[in-house]
Amino acid sequence: MQAQEIGHEQVLRSALEASGQRFTEQRAAVYRYLSSTDVHPTADEVFLTVRTDLPGISLATVYKSLETLVGCGLAVKLTYSDGSARYDGRTDPHHHARCTTCGIVMDIEGGLSPEQVEALRTRADGFRVMGYRLELSGVCAGCAEAA
Amino acid sequence: MQAQEIGHEQVLRSALEASGQRFTEQRAAVYRYLSSTDVHPTADEVFLTVRTDLPGISLATVYKSLETLVGCGLAVKLTYSDGSARYDGRTDPHHHARCTTCGIVMDIEGGLSPEQVEALRTRADGFRVMGYRLELSGVCAGCAEAA
DNA sequence: ATCCTTGCAAAGCATTTGCAGTCAC
DNA sequence: GTGACTGCAAATGCTTTGCAAGGAT
Numbered sequence: 139m140q141a142q143e144i145g146h147e148q149v150l151r152s153a154l155e156a157s158g159q160r161f162t163e164q165r166a167a168v169y170r171y172l173s174s175t176d177v178h179p180t181a182d183e184v185f186l187t188v189r190t191d192l193p194g195i196s197l198a199t200v201y202k203s204l205e206t207l208v209g210c211g212l213a214v215k216l217t218y219s220d221g222s223a224r225y226d227g228r229t230d231p232h233h234h235a236r237c238t239t240c241g242i243v244m245d246i247e248g249g250l251s252p253e254q255v256e257a258l259r260t261r262a263d264g265f266r267v268m269g270y271r272l273e274l275s276g277v278c279a280g281c282a283e284a285a
Numbered sequence: 286m287q288a289q290e291i292g293h294e295q296v297l298r299s300a301l302e303a304s305g306q307r308f309t310e311q312r313a314a315v316y317r318y319l320s321s322t323d324v325h326p327t328a329d330e331v332f333l334t335v336r337t338d339l340p341g342i343s344l345a346t347v348y349k350s351l352e353t354l355v356g357c358g359l360a361v362k363l364t365y366s367d368g369s370a371r372y373d374g375r376t377d378p379h380h381h382a383r384c385t386t387c388g389i390v391m392d393i394e395g396g397l398s399p400e401q402v403e404a405l406r407t408r409a410d411g412f413r414v415m416g417y418r419l420e421l422s423g424v425c426a427g428c429a430e431a432a
Numbered sequence: 433a434t435c436c437t438t439g440c441a442a443a444g445c446a447t448t449t450g451c452a453g454t455c456a457c
Numbered sequence: 458g459t460g461a462c463t464g465c466a467a468a469t470g471c472t473t474t475g476c477a478a479g480g481a482t
Binding site: 208215216217218219221223233235237238244246247248255258259261262263264265266267268269270271272273274275276277278279282 | 355362363364365366368370380382384385391393394395402405406408409410411412413414415416417418419420421422423424425426429
């Protein structure tokens, strides 16, 4: 969808400009991929995929681009107990469910209500809430069937 | 409290035995420290503290012991976007609030109700929920004041 | 023209692993 | 006595960094 891609590019340009950073092919390619998928890829997976569009891109640049996107609020970095880090291009409120067997991360629609967040905050004296993360862990349908 | 320590030791012995593992001084010392603090220490902080009781313990053993405790369900490993991993010796349901400035992790009392968890699960088709993690991110009172 | 960004290679750092000696059961 | 655990040191693997060349504004 051409129109959508242009929309994405505008979003990225604005976000970069707002923080005094420059628009580049590499950042655009990383952002385009991240906002087109729901697989929550690792940095290496982003690298491997983006490289098919932009053969010259380096892994270091992918790391830097991802960090830039996170800094702009256009992506979220998710870290897990097995040491893996994954990136999520969705910026609307939603939760995750992670399969501890195969590592897949699925989206769960919906967010906490402001009241629920506030109820939590009142239990953390003086804490200023910027965001939250709610994640189920367990076994996905596919792995449960295989076992 | 001598009685409490003995209680802890029994809990650890049972948990280890249940999974066919052995009770050792090192595991006991790591568990004793973890269940006595609410600072959510990193592996290195556990090492530095436990070493005052058990001067010979190695960092590798601390890592292995922590992983053993996590495997027994006596501790929870929390990983963060800056690459740090922290361990929590509390096993009752509760949440966390993490300061993105100083890195401190605070406990928030309470858990999600079974109904709330179920409501989330129904949105993840076929997923078998084993646990969840709910965490606020933001700025703690101390850091907010300093800024 | 300025200075931010890239790509490469080297460095960093937390964590894991191989192995011989030691210890729990 | 047997197999698991420890401590040490080396290795691993993801991520970051330094720097010269290139690119965006």
